[in-house]
Amino acid sequence: MKPSRETITTIQKKLMSWYGTHQRNLPWRKTNDPFAIWVSEVMLQQTQVKTVIPYYLKFMDTFPSVKDLATADLEHVLKIWEGLGYYARARNLHKAAILVTKDLKGKIPDQFAPFLALPGVGDYIASAVQSIAFGHCHAVVDGNVKRVLARMFCLEHPVNQPSTHKQFKALAQTLLERTDPSTFNQAMMEMGALVCTPAAPKCSDCPLSNQCSALKTQTLDQFPMRVPSRPVPTRTIAVGIVRRNGRLLITRRQLDGLLGGLWEFPGGKLEKGEDSPSACIREIREETGIHVKIDSFLTRIKHAYTHFKIEMDVFYCHYISGEIELNGPIDHKWVQISEINEFPFPKANLKFIPLIKMENT
Missing domain, CATH: 1.10.340.30 (Hypothetical protein; domain 2)
Known part of the structure; x- marks a missing residue:
């Protein structure tokens, strides 16, 4: 009208x-x-x-x-x-x-x-x-x-x-x-x-x-009228805080796509039938080329994006062997915990970074 x-x-x-x-x-x-x-x-x-x-x-x-x-x-x-x-x-x-x-x-x-x-x-x-x-x-x-x-x-x-x-x-x-x-x-x-x-x-x-x-x-x-939205799926992710000689490994996401250009701790989605510790070790190996071992579980983080939610299991890991060969990320750094604030991180990572700082004070 x-x-x-x-x-x-x-x-x-x-x-x-x-x-x-x-x-x-x-x-x-x-x-x-x-x-x-x-x-x-x-x-x-x-x-x-x-x-x-x-x-x-x-x-x-x-x-x-x-x-x-x-x-x-x-x-x-x-x-x-x-x-x-x-x-x-x-x-x-x-x-x-x-x-x-x-x-x-x-x-x-x-x-x-x-x-x-x-x-x-x-x-x-x-x-x-x-x-x-x-x-x-x-x-x-x-x-x-x-x-x-x-x-x-x-x-x-x-x-x-x-x-x-x-x-x-x-x-x-x-x-x-x-x-x-x-x-x-x-x-x-x-x-x-x-x-x-x-x-x-x-x-x-x-x-x-x-x-x-x-x-x-x-x-x-x-009013206003809305078309019903589809249920938001939840993805389970495993992330590793890899420690080596007093430093932590962080990787940088590709510039395009979700969270493009941000730094994060390496990890990724669980495969069917896989548990979180196994996924953490596998994802770190696939993304960075290095082998790690799980030391302990730190926390589970829940975070919502627009079209999906994540449940992120975070583990402390220690470096075993291998040289960094990136597959996916565009950069990596071994940083001290005191340097963490210099880098931009996704909000899901920001939720557990204070826990790392607490354990290192």
């Missing part, structure tokens, strides 16, 4: 008035710098605001300009990003900064198409940066916006189906306030984050309650 001109105007006025009074005091709202806005939008993908704020402040303090990011070593970038997750975001942002610096003379594109062409930039980030930093009329559609639209207009398009994005985008574009798209887009996202929440929406605080079809028809519990 296409709302009337009168409805559109009412939504725009009420929403932007509400935002002027109720918007949160967030650090990226204090700048017009397109680089800073770009960084914030990359970090905010699939990550809560309260989690992002300290990472954003540290990142911008370390890399205050696109040139600073472009000239930084990727490992340094990943270390600053460490713990925030979805590391492809950091790798792509770094790649894009290099392209902007080398090919575009350090100028972030102020038009949608060339900005969209940068690594890691999709419709959401392109729309957000182009509207918020440059004032262009591109509607931003994230999960919060979809939820607001679905309830306000009783939309039957599942919000978790990529094929329905264009319907939400078209409606958001119709509602977009043309003279100040930056404020309108941020107001829509803020409404979803603070008022039109997934559970127990605060309808009594909503400036658009009179325009909400789901509230009028008492069908709030039916």
Whole structure:
């Protein structure tokens, strides 16, 4: 359905008035710098605001300009990003900064198409940066916006189906306030984050309650519609802390793919019928070429990724024989425990590293 001109105007006025009074005091709202806005939008993908704020402040303090990011070593970038997750975001942002610096003379594109062409930039980030930093009329559609639209207009398009994005985008574009798209887009996202929440929406605080079809028809519990997700599988992994002459072996993952470029303790998935100690020894041999023996069990770590969960059994091992010949990892180091903090690790590894430090103090 296409709302009337009168409805559109009412939504725009009420929403932007509400935002002027109720918007949160967030650090990226204090700048017009397109680089800073770009960084914030990359970090905010699939990550809560309260989690992002300290990472954003540290990142911008370390890399205050696109040139600073472009000239930084990727490992340094990943270390600053460490713990925030979805590391492809950091790798792509770094790649894009290099392209902007080398090919575009350090100028972030102020038009949608060339900005969209940068690594890691999709419709959401392109729309957000182009509207918020440059004032262009591109509607931003994230999960919060979809939820607001679905309830306000009783939309039957599942919000978790990529094929329905264009319907939400078209409606958001119709509602977009043309003279100040930056404020309108941020107001829509803020409404979803603070008022039109997934559970127990605060309808009594909503400036658009009179325009909400789901509230009028008492069908709030039916919107937004979602296609049921498949059960998330659990993978069992065995990892070894290999000790040799007072040093520990760490390996670096390939730059592409899950957790690309991060360092980790070697290990991998259990094969069918295999127990964790056997898998630990086998995986270390296959990945590094060396032979080890299990000394003791350290801990079991549970961690969830987007599409799967892991249960990680962690063992202390000692080196027996062999020379390092990497099969999978792109680098290795024998490090002292005091050097561990210099390297970026996946969050699952960060959960047990404090235990290693405790036993070595």
